[in-house]
Amino acid sequence: MKYVSTRGAAGSANFEDVLLKGLAGDGGLFMPTSWPQLSANDLTAMRDQAYADVAATIMALFTGEAFSREKLLEMARGVYGAFDHGDVAPLTQVGEEDWILELYHGPTLAFKDFAMQILGRLFDDVLERRNQRITIVVATSGDTGAAAIEALKHCKRVNVVVLHPQGRVSEVQRRIMTCVESGQVTNIAVDGSFDDCQAIVKSLFADAVFVDEMQLSGVNSINWARLAAQMVYYFTATASVGGPVSFVVPTGNFGDVFAGYAAKRIGLPISKLVVATNSNDILHRAIQHGDYKPSGVAKTSSPSMDIQVASNFERLLFEVMDRDHEELIDRMSTFQREGAMTLSVAERDRIGETFQSYAASEDQTATEI
């Protein structure tokens, strides 16, 4: 399995590069050169398989020579065996045709554990083979930092530096992050907002010499390895419900819902993916009206979704533009220059074949809870 950058200028990469680099050298996002396909038999077999088996099958499609299915199975058993529910991602029926997919049985209760936990194992293995160390730098509003620390604190070759806004993460998350006994984990409470933390991290990554010297790397949701691990629960959920299923996905950086889209592309019968946002509704506006235009980030009661520009959306644009790198670069630079982009009717229609969207206000969120 080889990967290309959405911007087309980074050459082809293998899974190890994609895992360690995160972002492509040309500023684009890595995508598999083609979509592998699962057969109807593969899908049927999943009905009787444990979560770890399904995880190994899906991830092996993307790891190429870097990891065999056997190796992935061993890692997945270790990781998901430690979740506090035997089914790992159980479904609870809440209506005649409605289920809730419980993605909170990992060590930090965030769905990010599903990908981050196995990422830790993948890093350990690849870095050992290459006799290399890396330093992961993460800005967090809570979930990502806690999940990253929990997953990486025992990795021998990884240092983790997490920046969180002081006084603006939940107390549980603050303790998960800062009460870790590991010489490799450093927490920095920044006197400022999440955006300030993010700006510091971005400025570090903008210094190519520093990045190289420190072997800096990231684990945010643009990392393809995370998306590959997140495809798995779309498969296990569909296998237990049966038939084409639609998923409503709380969305921030468009990572989780894009994993659902990728699952569909490799053969899972998904009918619709509903992008659910809070009042930070840029994706809702883009899907409904073709109007991709950030406004200021509003602070809500669902801070993990308080994001305007969703990094992974570039991957979907790349697909609906039939992987035309030039067109994509053109569009992204317009976006940079003018702070907005308009989708064509054809692009909107193609997105609409799979995606729907909805934005919930603070009042609606409170009422529903």
Ligand SMILES: *Cc1c(COP(=O)(O)O)cnc(C)c1O
């Ligand atoms: C990370 C996160 C999201 C957003 O997920 P994306 O993959 O960035 O779209 C939504 N809700 C919670 C609770 C999260 O932790």
